[in-house]
Amino acid sequence: MKRLVFIFALLFCLSKSSFAISVDSLRYGSFGKIIVYHPVKTPTTVVLFVSGDGGWNNGVINMARDIAGQGALVLGIDAKHYRNSLSKRKTDCYYPAADFEQLSLMIQKKYKFANYSKPVLVGYSYGATLIYGILAQAPANTFKGAIALGFCPDIESKKPFCKGSGLTQHVLKPGVSFYLERTEHLTAPFIALNGFKDETCPFAATEAFLKGMPMAELITLPKVGHGFSIADNWLPQFNQAYTKILNAPSFAERKQGENKELKTQAIKLYGDDLPLTVIPSPKKNNLPLVFMISGDGGWTSFDQSLAEALAERGLSVIGLDAQKYFWDARTPEKTASDLSKAIAHYTTQLNKQKFVLAGYSFGASVVPFIANRLDPALKSHLDAVLSLSPDVTADFEIHVMDMLSLGDNATETYNVLAEIKKIKSVPVISFFGKEEDGDIVTKFIKAGMKTQVIPGDHHFGDNFQGLSLELSKNIPM
Incomplete structure (x- = not known):
């Protein structure tokens, strides 16, 4: 009752x-x-x-x-x-x-x-x-x-x-x-x-x-x-x-609000509807801008912490939330076109002559395709491509590891190793953690890719100071 x-x-x-x-x-x-x-x-x-x-x-x-x-x-x-x-x-x-x-x-x-x-x-x-x-x-x-x-x-x-x-x-x-x-x-x-x-x-x-x-x-x-x-x-x-x-404000909104440099440097944010996070360095220098694409989990504390560590070293970072941007399928051409405009905007805003393309996991696999499709005038300002834990294949849409086959049957058709080989004008460096899948690392090395294996797992042990140091060593200063 x-x-x-x-x-x-x-x-x-x-x-x-x-x-x-x-x-x-x-x-x-x-x-x-x-x-x-x-x-x-x-x-x-x-x-x-x-x-x-x-x-x-x-x-x-x-x-x-x-x-x-x-x-x-x-x-x-x-x-x-x-x-x-x-x-x-x-x-x-x-x-x-x-x-x-x-x-x-x-x-x-x-x-x-x-x-x-x-x-x-x-x-x-x-x-x-x-x-x-x-x-x-x-x-x-x-x-x-x-x-x-x-x-x-x-x-x-x-x-x-x-x-x-x-x-x-x-x-x-x-x-x-x-x-x-x-x-x-x-x-x-x-x-x-x-x-x-x-x-x-x-x-x-x-x-x-x-x-x-x-x-x-x-x-x-x-x-x-x-x-x-x-x-x-x-x-x-x-x-x-x-x-x-x-x-409640999102993680990205909170971080933007906490960033005093955005206000101090009076940076005008990019107007197009791209999910970008801006992490300017407080240091005035001629170092290149870093444009970084996140993993498929989106712009998380990993990406933010790495970007902040790079900013401490004098490198301003623009971050793209891959989960939001690639929620629907994109093409390499459309992606390069969209990001080129954002890169051009922020190199002007931050008074940078050069820039670096970087990516983590999902983002690491797509950046070589973007590098090869940049407008020639913009591409001449590209200094390096840095890939953190890339795969041998890339995709331009977020997919789910769906054990029930609920309509998510995409096949990854983009060959990352072949795409890297097309990049002739700038260095492309791939970084892997020692504890990651050794098969992928071996494939990169056997294909002749410039590869660095550093301590840690897929998240590099969350050692952001150490990781930012390794990246900065490979950025032309």
Whole structure:
């Protein structure tokens, strides 16, 4: 009887718009069956909603319907199934951030989003703790933010979660549970809504955990326990938190706003609709401009940190977010045309005579094709091409590693090694981490490419000072 009263109260209090949505489902990898809640109109964002350890049922269903009623495409994730899938992995640690990013990419490709939208994470109970861990381990600019309902930092897990970009933890019960520790390095908003009457996650402990944590916020729900049974007692606060995250500035916008050199040097930003980040060096010199293209994850903390390290060495950087620009298919010719205009603009703005093309991962594979298609007048100012962890083939569209063949069947037809051989006028240097796939490195060396193997993995150990030094050594000064 109590269960019926709970469901009736929740249904009565939710907004009427939540009942106009449509619902379907799909199966995807470790997530198993995912329930998809479609808004009436074209979705404005994507929400990845993780249930409590009881699975996808009852209260979380209606929470998801309400979010969809506000214009989001909501994916209902059964925590019970996902946790079980994680436990079967033969890895030293878990990195769910990659799973959730791939899920977001897949769903936005499947439903043909015009532009990629960074997803919002929402979680209840177990899901609340999981999304905190995901946000802490993910690179900046992977997720828009997270809302945790009934949050406490302990989580059931057989193995630890990977550190990634900054997650730390300690064992509570070996092979059973871990305590996810505070972080000072969140790169997107984390808002916890906790009941003052919560006995599962005591309010005072959660309050102490989040107090003073940068980019974290705790909203007190005076009449709520752990069950969130009466929507009137938490739904208005939830909607406010959701709106706050949607309106929060992006990672790139925050970095632009924090960059004092942009204002000091009065740099006029490029007017065309290209996803560019400008990192001017405070040092006045004749060094070339570096135009850098990110990996397929977009302009993340890796790219930003490397650009800032280069700027400290006197090299101004213009960064292109590959995930945004290549969301839809481009041609090498169109890409070269678009970027040539931006390069010409910023060489003028920053008073640079020369420039360097650089790229990381996805971007590293496309820069040789751009170099060969620059306008001859602009190409005469190109000093070098630097590729960080390129592949032997390139693509000009972001694709998803889709294990379900949901229409993402592109073949990579661009031969990177052949393209590099066409570049005669400037040096092309490819950099690889010692811990990367040795087969690719061997192919570059056997093909006669100028190749440097330096310490680290695909992210070069996040040693941005060391990496920027290696790059600067190969830039004509």
